Amino acid sequence: MLRLLQEGEFEGLGSTPTLRMDVRVIAATNANLGQMVSEKRFRSDLYYRFNVFPISLPSLRERAEDIPALVTYFVAKYAEKMGKVVHHIPDSVMDILVAHSWPGNIRELQNFIERSVIMTSGHVLSPPFDERLARSAGTKAAEPITLQDAERNQIRKILMETKGVISGANGAAARLGVKRTTLYFRMRKLGISRPIRRRCSVAG
Numbered sequence: 001m002l003r004l005l006q007e008g009e010f011e012g013l014g015s016t017p018t019l020r021m022d023v024r025v026i027a028a029t030n031a032n033l034g035q036m037v038s039e040k041r042f043r044s045d046l047y048y049r050f051n052v053f054p055i056s057l058p059s060l061r062e063r064a065e066d067i068p069a070l071v072t073y074f075v076a077k078y079a080e081k082m083g084k085v086v087h088h089i090p091d092s093v094m095d096i097l098v099a100h101s102w103p104g105n106i107r108e109l110q111n112f113i114e115r116s117v118i119m120t121s122g123h124v125l126s127p128p129f130d131e132r133l134a135r136s137a138g139t140k141a142a143e144p145i146t147l148q149d150a151e152r153n154q155i156r157k158i159l160m161e162t163k164g165v166i167s168g169a170n171g172a173a174a175r176l177g178v179k180r181t182t183l184y185f186r187m188r189k190l191g192i193s194r195p196i197r198r199r200c201s202v203a204g
Helices: 002-007 032-037 044-048 064-081 091-099 105-119 147-159 170-176 180-190
Strands: 009-011 019-020
Touching: 002 009, 002 180, 032 044, 064 091, 064 105, 091 147, 091 170, 147 170, 147 180, 170 180
Parallel strands: none
Antiparallel strands: 009 019
């Protein structure tokens, strides 16, 4: 293997003539090979032959700006596969997906979107935010947060901004991209109450 990688030649099993090959080897790993070499758990000569032109691909939590494009792609892919028409992803949903750390990387995001499309009955993506997805170990200082917690916080934020108004073009339901009845259902399930709209009276 070392000779093939370095010189592009090898000898066949049970054969003496030297054979030459013009090949390009592309190898991928999620392991830290440099560290493994220093710990003598990976051959240094093999590592340096592989490490001619390294390309480091950061994990998904390090490139959150890629999440919206990936979500849009996976939604379209699985909607077509399932014969569904899902053409709207609410901003509130996207905010939650972008905020999550995705410790399982792109595969976890992909599987989650597939489940979301399966559970969506209309044209608006409705992810199963009830399931608990742990934060990655990189945020040890922060309290663990679930997608359900993130959804609850987002709904409360929008309700505060709309002063508790749910219906109408500028209401919370419209801003969250869901039906009024859907929002009421989610609020009951998440234990969210509408902010109290205070009235001011002027004493004469």
